[in-house]
Amino acid sequence: MNKPLRNPEIVWRVEKRRQAEVLKALEEGNDVDDSGTVILLQSGMMHQLNLVGGLIWQQCDGQQSLADIAGELAKEFSVEQAEVEADVAEFVADLAERGWLING
């Protein structure tokens, strides 16, 4: 999957207030891996993505390649793109297997 696209059947939104809290907690050096900032709703079930997952999800518009997404993420967290490429690919593959992402 080179240009992942969010499955249009999934209703989702950024939890704005929670995202602001998570960003603040991150700045303070806290672990925020288990804190959801984006919610996905499908067939009455809700799933949550954490800050990093949520940022990747928001980039999955069917226009951007995995490399583009990794580049955006690297910029957001001020790290080298090579450091996040494998994680992005793994995350996208996981969501694709669940049917939440499709080929764009």
Next chain:
Amino acid sequence: MAETTQMFSAPLTFNWTLSYRCNFTCDHCYSRDEQCPELAIDDVKRIVDILVEQQVPFINFGGGEPLIRKDLFEIAEYASKRGLNVSMNTNGWLLDEAAAQRLKDVGFKSVGISIDSAEAALHDAFRNMPGSYEKAVRGLDALHKVGLKSTMSSVISRINYRAFRELLDLARGHGVGQVYLHNFKCSGRGFKNREDLDLAPDEWQAFYLEALSVKHQTNDLKISFDDPVIASLPEYQEKTIVKGSSCGKLSLHLRPNGDITPCGFIPVVVGNILKEDFETIWFDSPVLKAMRAKEATGKCSGCGAFDDCQGGCTARAFATTGDFNQPDPHCWK
């Protein structure tokens, strides 16, 4: 992936009563005796704009009978074009094939029809409307024919709790994919007729055990419950988004004049969406805060199920005692 569930930025669903007017007088209706001025369409659209701004994804029109309001189609089209997922519940009386096609054309994602018994005479008597069963079933067929997703809603009460399998078969025969077996609320006419319609706690327990067993054996139909008290049963395995009642946590209710209540069955106004800042209502309302942080009282104190059921249905506790924190009168523990 994340695990924690905290306070949501806004409700996921607004249950929206555009009008309390109805062509039926059902025995269990929570709203038949309600009176409230209705908003003009410009104000209704202003509310849609607020919901879009707040990123509320779902609205569900109820009532009253939504199809009584002639501008329902225009309202729904405006909302769906603005990105909201629109659905409604209707008694089906006005839902012929032409109406079903219009509902589809204006963007409805699904339409639910209320049917209380698979026996026409029993349904008609409960709804106090001869011919209502036939028209409700015709409505299901019309939705199926035009390709609009249909659901069926059945409020479980003394008239149907032993015959819910027949309701499921009825749904299967008319292209319905999901059946909601709603819990009986003690609001409005439902409160007045409680003695005749409500089950005893041990009957609720027996019903849910049986219905859960059927659900676990059913693959061709989605069977849904909305009763928080069911979470106290070990047989109930579903992962719900929140514990206890969803009202005030995942959903809110709009009255025809823009007043907000936690749900349609709790007649406590927490603000008006056109006159007050929505985020202030959602985050700071003392009523909503109390509903989100219920305290175990009475037999809930020390009960091992409280973490899962949160005292059961808040609306039912409030209707019968005037206190959110009292145990749900349906609880069998």
